[in-house]
Each structure stands twice: as C-alpha cells, then as structure tokens.
Amino acid sequence: MxxxxxxxxxxxxxxxxxxxxxxxxxxxxxxxxxxxxxxxxxxxxxxxxxxxxxxxxxxxxxxxxxxxxxxxxxxxxxxxxxxxxxxxxxxxxxxxxxxxxxxxxxxxxxxxxxxxxxxxxxxxxxxxxxxxxxxxLSMKSVKDKVLHLINTEGQNGKYQVNTGIKSLAGELGITHEALYRTLAALEKSKTIQREDRLLVLTNRQ
Amino acid sequence: MxxxxxxxxxxxxxxxxxxxxxxxxxxxxxxxxxxxxxxxxxxxxxxxxxxxxxxxxxxxxxxxxxxxxxxxxxxxxxxxxxxxxxxxxxxxxxxxxxxxxxxxxxxxxxxxxxxxxxxxxxxxxxxxxxxxxxxxLSMKSVKDKVLHLINTEGQNGKYQVNTGIKSLAGELGITHEALYRTLAALEKSKTIQREDRLLVLTNRQ
DNA sequence: CGTACTTTTGAATCGCATCAAATCTGGTGG
DNA sequence: CCACCAGATTTGATGCGATTCAAAAGTACG
Structure with missing residues (x-):
C-alpha cells in the first residue's frame, strides 16, 4: 500500500x-x-x-x-x-x-x-x-435501463463495463440474473453487441 | 400573474x-x-x-x-x-x-x-x-420506498404529501394504484397513519 | 348539475426476484 | 504444470408483486 x-x-x-x-x-x-x-x-x-x-x-x-x-x-x-x-x-x-x-x-x-x-x-x-x-432507476424494464445507460453514460453508443456485470446490476437496481438475461436477449435481437467489456449499440434507423 | x-x-x-x-x-x-x-x-x-x-x-x-x-x-x-x-x-x-x-x-x-x-x-x-x-428508487418494494421516504424526507416520522398521491407515485417510480394499495395496507397493519395530507409513522418498539 | 380529476377496488397478466444448480474463469499453492 | 478454489457467468423453475386495464365512487370547481 x-x-x-x-x-x-x-x-x-x-x-x-x-x-x-x-x-x-x-x-x-x-x-x-x-x-x-x-x-x-x-x-x-x-x-x-x-x-x-x-x-x-x-x-x-x-x-x-x-x-x-x-x-x-x-x-x-x-x-x-x-x-x-x-x-x-x-x-x-x-x-x-x-x-x-x-x-x-x-x-x-x-x-x-x-x-x-x-x-x-x-x-x-x-x-x-x-x-x-x-x-x-425510474425505468420499469431492465431493457430500458440498459439502453438508457449506454445512451447517457456511454460514448458514441459504446459503454465500457469496468467492474463486471454483477456490479453493474447493483448500480441499475436489478439482480445480476436479470441483467445477464437481458443482455443476452438484446444481443440476440441485434440491439446491442458485446465486445469484451464493451456494450455497443447496434446502429439502426 | x-x-x-x-x-x-x-x-x-x-x-x-x-x-x-x-x-x-x-x-x-x-x-x-x-x-x-x-x-x-x-x-x-x-x-x-x-x-x-x-x-x-x-x-x-x-x-x-x-x-x-x-x-x-x-x-x-x-x-x-x-x-x-x-x-x-x-x-x-x-x-x-x-x-x-x-x-x-x-x-x-x-x-x-x-x-x-x-x-x-x-x-x-x-x-x-x-x-x-x-x-x-433502488428499493424493490413499494412498502420500502414509502417508509424510506417518510424516514428521510419527512420530519419526526411525519411526511407531508403536498401535491397528491398520484404525483408522489411518479416521484417514487411506481404507479398510483400500487401506491394507493400500499398506503392502505400500511395503514391497515398500523405501520402508518394518515391524517389529511400527512403520512405519520406509527411508533413501535 | 355536469365535467374533470382523484381515489379506490378488482382481475388478469407479466417481468423480475428468488432459489437452485451447472459451467466457466482466473488465480493460488503444491 | 496441474489440482483446486472462489468468484463470475449462465440457465432453469417458481412465485410474488407490481403493472396494466377496467370501472366505480368520491371530490372540486365553474
């Protein structure tokens, strides 16, 4: 120290x-x-x-x-x-x-x-x-919270997850299971992509 | 004006x-x-x-x-x-x-x-x-949110509802129906009392 | 007296929490 | 280098609490 x-x-x-x-x-x-x-x-x-x-x-x-x-x-x-x-x-x-x-x-x-x-x-x-x-935190669905996070805390639609998903879940006021599931669903629906520790918003019109 | x-x-x-x-x-x-x-x-x-x-x-x-x-x-x-x-x-x-x-x-x-x-x-x-x-807003139950509100924003366990329950529900990130029901339940269980526009925490050991 | 809004209650539905358990991962010590 | 362990990740099943939609009753106001 x-x-x-x-x-x-x-x-x-x-x-x-x-x-x-x-x-x-x-x-x-x-x-x-x-x-x-x-x-x-x-x-x-x-x-x-x-x-x-x-x-x-x-x-x-x-x-x-x-x-x-x-x-x-x-x-x-x-x-x-x-x-x-x-x-x-x-x-x-x-x-x-x-x-x-x-x-x-x-x-x-x-x-x-x-x-x-x-x-x-x-x-x-x-x-x-x-x-x-x-x-x-006022948003009702986990999906909305994640997208809001990327839009407001991220840069150019990219949000860097520094401290792990579990920790992020606490910050969003949800359980880590819910966050894992939602991230998987968002990726499956091609709304976001995951690159290492990065959440990247897929460009759409 | x-x-x-x-x-x-x-x-x-x-x-x-x-x-x-x-x-x-x-x-x-x-x-x-x-x-x-x-x-x-x-x-x-x-x-x-x-x-x-x-x-x-x-x-x-x-x-x-x-x-x-x-x-x-x-x-x-x-x-x-x-x-x-x-x-x-x-x-x-x-x-x-x-x-x-x-x-x-x-x-x-x-x-x-x-x-x-x-x-x-x-x-x-x-x-x-x-x-x-x-x-x-991170709290999961409406009950916890209400009690936290009275404890932190109120004075001596008394919280003044100035602008109506509907408006308060929005502030707590919940629907007005959920808030009405929870207030009724809290009153029924003698956790709080309602006096006009006041939410009063019942004293308990 | 009628209109707009709030308050209240009801019923159905759904998303998330919860509990459980199975991998996967990185790091540690033998 | 491998065995092992702690923590992270992932998937599954179940139940609860809040949302949602609906409607009735109460209240304020012009």
Missing part, C-alpha cells in the same frame, strides 16, 4: 490549486478497504482514478444500499462542510485513489475564487449525473 | 448578496406553466417558495420522466454554466417562485467568495438529496 505525492498527470491538475495538490497523496487500495465510516469526522476527500468505490448505507432491514458508485471522480463532496460522514465508503474493486486533506481544500475554496468557480462547475456536473441516474 | 421585486423575507436573503436580490422578481405561477424548455439558453434561475415544479425529460418511448421535484428550493442549478437547459421545468402545482437573472448570479459567484461558499454548501445538500432519491 504505497503512498506518494501526486507528480503525475490527473484530472485534478486542472481543478485543484498547486498548493492543495502538493498535499495530496496517491494510494493503491485493495478491494474491501474502507475509506471512511458513517459518523467519523471528515479528514480527507477522495478522488477515484481507477477501480471502484461505493458509498453505502444500511437500510432499515440491514441491507447495504449503494448511494453512489464511482469509477472516476470524487467521493463524498457532501462531507466538505459536514461534521461527520453520512455513509460508508468501500473500495469494491482494487483502486487508485487520490487523497485530499479536507481542511486544506476548504481553506483554498474560501480564498481562491477561481478554484471555487471550478468546484461549483464540478458539483453542477455531479447534480446532472445524479439526475440521470434517478431517471434510469 | 404579478411580478414584483422581493422585499419580503425568504430563504434567499441569507444566501444571495444584496445586489443580486435587488434584481430578483417574485412570481405567482399557475399549474402547467413552463419555466423553461429543453434546448433554450438559460436566462433565469428559479427558486420555488411554494407549490411545486418538476424537471422532466421525455424518455425514448415518449413518456415524461421526472428528474427532480422541487417544492422548496432551486430548480436548474446545473444550468449555471450550461449553454442550454437539458430538461423542461413545469409548474405542477400553483407556485410562488423567485426568478434570478443567471448572468448576475454568475458574476456575483466569481467576485464574492463568501457567496460562493454558501452556494457550494447549497449544492452539497442537493447532491446528498439526490443520492437519497437514488437509494429510494
């Missing part, structure tokens, strides 16, 4: 001020690692470069529910001014993560207007993304 | 700088009014004081899907830097709305660090709220 300052190129280079970047550390974390737990005082903010992190809460029945699934982006923006985390952050696939000291970040946001503007822009995109996820 | 400057107390008084507040207008809008349409260039940002506004998009099948339902709060934060709206905003219940010129708002955000900080805080809350909605 190596730690190092970030010296390499990352999406954060264009977002974070230099002073903040110098205090960030880069980590390789194994599956099942907990980034933080519900109730803890926020000390770090995390940015996922690769792998996958979920934010989870226990439902009334004790089942974990995925609040957010991040393969590339921030985890726990909401904890910025929060006195404690409101969910657990779990590494569900071996991940590369950048760790940002939250106090330094908060200070920079209040003193660097340009940075604050970029941060607001980032939050706006997150809001948009979450609205799309809500739209997807 | 009167227009007037805001001179009265509103939640925006503590958020917006005085200079921005002076350019805001207060509107009473009737049900079915469109605040904006997909593709239009954003000129205004809206804050709902009362009534209800939804953000909607048409699905591939032509059914409207509710992306956001606002009874009290901002609509279309994401349009701040966006060249055009990515959904429709519809008044679904007669509403009081504050209209904010988006350019003025953007200027203020880039020159007033305190204001930017408050704005970031507001966006963080929105992100939290959307994650909760995703959690709710």
């Amino acid at each position: 190596e730690d190092e300052l970030i010296k390499f190129s990352s999406p954060l280079n264009a977002l974070l001020p230099q002073a903040v970047q110098e205090l960030c550390t880069h980590k390789h974390l194994k599956k099942s690692t907990l980034l933080f737990k519900t109730g803890e005082k926020p000390k770090w903010m995390f940015f996922v470069l690769s792998g996958e992190v979920t934010l989870e809460r226990l439902s009334q029945h004790g089942d974990p529910v995925v609040l957010q699934r991040t393969r590339h982006g921030f985890v726990s923006e909401a904890s910025l001014q929060s006195p404690k985390y409101h969910c657990d952050a779990v590494v569900v696939a071996d991940a590369e993560i950048i760790q940002i000291p939250i106090q330094t970040l908060a200070d920079a946001l209040s003193t660097d207007p340009d940075f604050a503007g970029r941060w607001i822009n980032m939050l706006n995109h997150e809001v948009k993304r979450l609205r799309l996820q809500c739209e997807r | 009167e227009d007037e400057l805001i001179k009265f107390s509103s939640p925006l008084n503590a958020l917006l700088p005085q200079a921005v507040q002076e350019l805001c207008t207060h509107k009473h809008l009737k049900k079915s009014t469109l605040l904006f349409k997909t593709g239009e260039k954003p000129k205004w940002m809206f804050f709902v004081l009362s009534g209800e506004v939804t953000l909607e998009r048409l699905s591939q099948h032509g059914d409207p899907v509710v992306l956001q339902r606002t009874r009290h709060g901002f609509v279309s934060e994401a349009s701040l830097q966006s060249p055009k709206y990515h959904c429709d905003a519809v008044v679904v219940a007669d509403a009081e709305i504050i209209q904010i010129p988006i350019q003025t708002l953007a200027d203020a955000l880039s020159t007033d660090p305190d204001f930017a900080g408050r704005w970031i805080n507001m966006l963080n809350h929105e992100v939290k709220r959307l994650r909760l909605q995703c959690e709710r």
Whole structure:
C-alpha cells in the first residue's frame, strides 16, 4: 500500500490549486478497504482514478444500499462542510485513489475564487449525473435501463463495463440474473453487441 | 400573474448578496406553466417558495420522466454554466417562485467568495438529496420506498404529501394504484397513519 | 348539475426476484 | 504444470408483486 505525492498527470491538475495538490497523496487500495465510516469526522476527500468505490448505507432491514458508485471522480463532496460522514465508503474493486486533506481544500475554496468557480462547475456536473441516474432507476424494464445507460453514460453508443456485470446490476437496481438475461436477449435481437467489456449499440434507423 | 421585486423575507436573503436580490422578481405561477424548455439558453434561475415544479425529460418511448421535484428550493442549478437547459421545468402545482437573472448570479459567484461558499454548501445538500432519491428508487418494494421516504424526507416520522398521491407515485417510480394499495395496507397493519395530507409513522418498539 | 380529476377496488397478466444448480474463469499453492 | 478454489457467468423453475386495464365512487370547481 504505497503512498506518494501526486507528480503525475490527473484530472485534478486542472481543478485543484498547486498548493492543495502538493498535499495530496496517491494510494493503491485493495478491494474491501474502507475509506471512511458513517459518523467519523471528515479528514480527507477522495478522488477515484481507477477501480471502484461505493458509498453505502444500511437500510432499515440491514441491507447495504449503494448511494453512489464511482469509477472516476470524487467521493463524498457532501462531507466538505459536514461534521461527520453520512455513509460508508468501500473500495469494491482494487483502486487508485487520490487523497485530499479536507481542511486544506476548504481553506483554498474560501480564498481562491477561481478554484471555487471550478468546484461549483464540478458539483453542477455531479447534480446532472445524479439526475440521470434517478431517471434510469425510474425505468420499469431492465431493457430500458440498459439502453438508457449506454445512451447517457456511454460514448458514441459504446459503454465500457469496468467492474463486471454483477456490479453493474447493483448500480441499475436489478439482480445480476436479470441483467445477464437481458443482455443476452438484446444481443440476440441485434440491439446491442458485446465486445469484451464493451456494450455497443447496434446502429439502426 | 404579478411580478414584483422581493422585499419580503425568504430563504434567499441569507444566501444571495444584496445586489443580486435587488434584481430578483417574485412570481405567482399557475399549474402547467413552463419555466423553461429543453434546448433554450438559460436566462433565469428559479427558486420555488411554494407549490411545486418538476424537471422532466421525455424518455425514448415518449413518456415524461421526472428528474427532480422541487417544492422548496432551486430548480436548474446545473444550468449555471450550461449553454442550454437539458430538461423542461413545469409548474405542477400553483407556485410562488423567485426568478434570478443567471448572468448576475454568475458574476456575483466569481467576485464574492463568501457567496460562493454558501452556494457550494447549497449544492452539497442537493447532491446528498439526490443520492437519497437514488437509494429510494433502488428499493424493490413499494412498502420500502414509502417508509424510506417518510424516514428521510419527512420530519419526526411525519411526511407531508403536498401535491397528491398520484404525483408522489411518479416521484417514487411506481404507479398510483400500487401506491394507493400500499398506503392502505400500511395503514391497515398500523405501520402508518394518515391524517389529511400527512403520512405519520406509527411508533413501535 | 355536469365535467374533470382523484381515489379506490378488482382481475388478469407479466417481468423480475428468488432459489437452485451447472459451467466457466482466473488465480493460488503444491 | 496441474489440482483446486472462489468468484463470475449462465440457465432453469417458481412465485410474488407490481403493472396494466377496467370501472366505480368520491371530490372540486365553474
């Protein structure tokens, strides 16, 4: 589990001020690692470069529910001014993560207007993304969810499945069996094609 | 449909700088009014004081899907830097709305660090709220969705149904029939009580 | 009083969850 | 290099819960 300052190129280079970047550390974390737990005082903010992190809460029945699934982006923006985390952050696939000291970040946001503007822009995109996820979860059929996923999260009708079908099924709010069956049916009807870890929309008029 | 400057107390008084507040207008809008349409260039940002506004998009099948339902709060934060709206905003219940010129708002955000900080805080809350909605939509049974709604959106186990059960059903991603039946069943099993437009969680050990 | 909408109940159907089990796959240690 | 194991993938059978379609009763409003 190596730690190092970030010296390499990352999406954060264009977002974070230099002073903040110098205090960030880069980590390789194994599956099942907990980034933080519900109730803890926020000390770090995390940015996922690769792998996958979920934010989870226990439902009334004790089942974990995925609040957010991040393969590339921030985890726990909401904890910025929060006195404690409101969910657990779990590494569900071996991940590369950048760790940002939250106090330094908060200070920079209040003193660097340009940075604050970029941060607001980032939050706006997150809001948009979450609205799309809500739209997807509202769909009644698995087929609609899959097509919506490819159309909104994919690029040029191609969606990259990074973390396995099982994991994707959870994100779509369905069982992995239902997803496997639907993917097979969509392929059979030539609506999509599967290439390795890619779901490709077949062109039709 | 009167227009007037805001001179009265509103939640925006503590958020917006005085200079921005002076350019805001207060509107009473009737049900079915469109605040904006997909593709239009954003000129205004809206804050709902009362009534209800939804953000909607048409699905591939032509059914409207509710992306956001606002009874009290901002609509279309994401349009701040966006060249055009990515959904429709519809008044679904007669509403009081504050209209904010988006350019003025953007200027203020880039020159007033305190204001930017408050704005970031507001966006963080929105992100939290959307994650909760995703959690709710992921639930498989109508019963779980209803109980989750009361627990997370309600206060002290009491949830106020402002805009009718049919509308609420859409928000939960279910049919109104299913919701009516589930509410009746929950009342029969003494899990909740209904008082006028209130859903009250029955206390149990 | 009539019209439009909401609320409610009924019956039939269907898609998905659930439970089960059989491959397949990659990785590990002997 | 092979045996083995854990997890992913796939297929099957069954049942439940929600959708769907239908219709009746209630309610608000002009």
